[in-house]
Amino acid sequence: MSGDESGYTLMRHVKLTFVNTGESAVAELLEEDAPNTCEHVWNLLPLEGKTIHGQYSGAEVFLLVDDRHQVPPENLTQMPLPGELLYYFGAAGGRKEPVKEICVIYGRGVVARGHEGVPSHDTLFARIPGDWKYDWVDFANACRRVRFEGPQILRIERAE
Numbered sequence: 001m002s003g004d005e006s007g008y009t010l011m012r013h014v015k016l017t018f019v020n021t022g023e024s025a026v027a028e029l030l031e032e033d034a035p036n037t038c039e040h041v042w043n044l045l046p047l048e049g050k051t052i053h054g055q056y057s058g059a060e061v062f063l064l065v066d067d068r069h070q071v072p073p074e075n076l077t078q079m080p081l082p083g084e085l086l087y088y089f090g091a092a093g094g095r096k097e098p099v100k101e102i103c104v105i106y107g108r109g110v111v112a113r114g115h116e117g118v119p120s121h122d123t124l125f126a127r128i129p130g131d132w133k134y135d136w137v138d139f140a141n142a143c144r145r146v147r148f149e150g151p152q153i154l155r156i157e158r159a160e
């Protein structure tokens with residue numbers, strides 16, 4: 001976070017865009033709640049890759065992050081809300097090495113789970129403001145398409 005001339009704190013934002021179809025949303029970094037994760041993700045940007053639809057948790061898509069640095073857990077949640085962005089570090093799909101993911105929650109009823117339904121607690125580090133049913137419908141629908149049409153390219157970048 002940085003301050004402006006008036007002393008107010010300016011929030012940093014990230015823009016998420018489905019590259020091939022153009023749907024996008026802007027999320028606010030929750031720097032007071034997850035300062036280490038926000039700084040870490042900010043320094044990784046821009047990121048781009050295929051999204052995968054969650055098979056254990058529900059209405060989420062995620063982007064695998066190629067990153068060797070482990071960020072300590074903070075602001076953990078197991079029941080995220082639509083519009084929340086999570087940073088996950090842990091086991092996935094029976095892999096021997098842990099994975100790192102940025103997860104985007106696009107609907108209700110999500111309960112964070114890992115491989116074989118093991119409960120997971122992930123770092124909540126950003127939030128798309130507004131309502132998924134009214135304010136960022138196109139982006140939510142693009143996330144939902146990943147479930148039925150397969151992986152889509154998602155770009156996450158710093159927003160001005």
